[in-house]
Amino acid sequence: MLFQEEVYANMFQALKEAELALDEGEVPIGAVVVWEDRIIGRGHNQTEKLKDPTAHAEILAITAASNYLKSKFLYNCELYVTVEPCIMCSGAILLSRIKRLFFGAFEPKFGACGSVHNVIESKEYNHKVEVFSGIYSKESENLLKGYFKKKRLHSIGY
Amino acid sequence: MLFQEEVYANMFQALKEAELALDEGEVPIGAVVVWEDRIIGRGHNQTEKLKDPTAHAEILAITAASNYLKSKFLYNCELYVTVEPCIMCSGAILLSRIKRLFFGAFEPKFGACGSVHNVIESKEYNHKVEVFSGIYSKESENLLKGYFKKKRLHSIGY
Numbered sequence: 001m002l003f004q005e006e007v008y009a010n011m012f013q014a015l016k017e018a019e020l021a022l023d024e025g026e027v028p029i030g031a032v033v034v035w036e037d038r039i040i041g042r043g044h045n046q047t048e049k050l051k052d053p054t055a056h057a058e059i060l061a062i063t064a065a066s067n068y069l070k071s072k073f074l075y076n077c078e079l080y081v082t083v084e085p086c087i088m089c090s091g092a093i094l095l096s097r098i099k100r101l102f103f104g105a106f107e108p109k110f111g112a113c114g115s116v117h118n119v120i121e122s123k124e125y126n127h128k129v130e131v132f133s134g135i136y137s138k139e140s141e142n143l144l145k146g147y148f149k150k151k152r153l154h155s156i157g158y
Numbered sequence: 159m160l161f162q163e164e165v166y167a168n169m170f171q172a173l174k175e176a177e178l179a180l181d182e183g184e185v186p187i188g189a190v191v192v193w194e195d196r197i198i199g200r201g202h203n204q205t206e207k208l209k210d211p212t213a214h215a216e217i218l219a220i221t222a223a224s225n226y227l228k229s230k231f232l233y234n235c236e237l238y239v240t241v242e243p244c245i246m247c248s249g250a251i252l253l254s255r256i257k258r259l260f261f262g263a264f265e266p267k268f269g270a271c272g273s274v275h276n277v278i279e280s281k282e283y284n285h286k287v288e289v290f291s292g293i294y295s296k297e298s299e300n301l302l303k304g305y306f307k308k309k310r311l312h313s314i315g316y
Binding site: 047048050051052053054055059062063066067069070071072073074086087088089090091092094095096097109110112116117119122124125 | 205206208211212224225227228231232244247248250252253254255267270274280282283
């Protein structure tokens with residue numbers, strides 16, 4: 001699937017966030033929230049630094065964007081994240097009413113947008129998130145692989 | 159099922175948190191995290207006040223407890239929450255490695271610990287949360303019902 005130029009430009013910003021995570025010794029995952037063609041929230045995984053299991057890139061980016069819009073609903077917003085969201089983050093995406101989710105690499109161990117679970121398509125929220133995958137997936141995956149190789153770990157388990 | 163006295167005492171503290179949420183005009187849900195018989199994290203729903211869809215009672219209590227223990231893993235901790243956790247919070251509970259989850263009322267619309275989904279029993283985390291329900295369920299439910307009656311809403315949809 002081919003995407004518009006902005007999609008790659010936004011995912012590139014999410015990748016830059018992932019690189020920040022890597023620099024800080026965190027599992028390299030990054031996210032940005034876009035509204036009206038502007039980035040209004042950024043986040044990268046900080047579970048180690050903050051000692052907080054909820055400090056995933058998506059949660060931090062959603063909280064930042066909500067703060068920017070002064071709204072708990074992120075209607076008409078798009079979330080770009082380098083890796084397929086987990087259960088927690090998929091739940092947060094549904095709660096936030098984000099319109100579109102773009103992610104890079106699939107996450108075969110914990111992914112909740114098709115890989116292991118598919119909670120992002122849960123019907124009870126009466127809100128459908130449009131999901132697109134595979135944008136800069138190789139780059140996202142290589143960041144993760146490099147991190148785990150360095151850590152001599154063979155699975156994600158973040 | 160009958161529980162030990164401490165279980166009721168801890169859930170009573172979660173109910174007090176829920177009452178705080180009610181006083182602040184929030185959907186009344188409260189949570190506490192217990193470690194070695196002490197409450198090390200508290201939280202009540204603050205999605206309106208903080209304008210943040212992720213500010214559920216469980217997330218705030220988990221973050222507080224992680225901060226207290228200076229660890230992203232809450233091994234040997236128990237979470238008490240007045241209402242069955244949603245997808246996001248169930249995911250956070252799995253990520254935190256909480257040992258036991260006690261909740262009050264079932265949540266037929268969004269509950270992810272048996273009602274709508276059962277993600278709390280997801281196998282991929284290689285961590286099993288022991289789940290107990292029905293502790294002070296009437297009290298928890300009445301708080302919610304009172305809130306929604308006042309708001310003239312007929313469903314939860316928080």
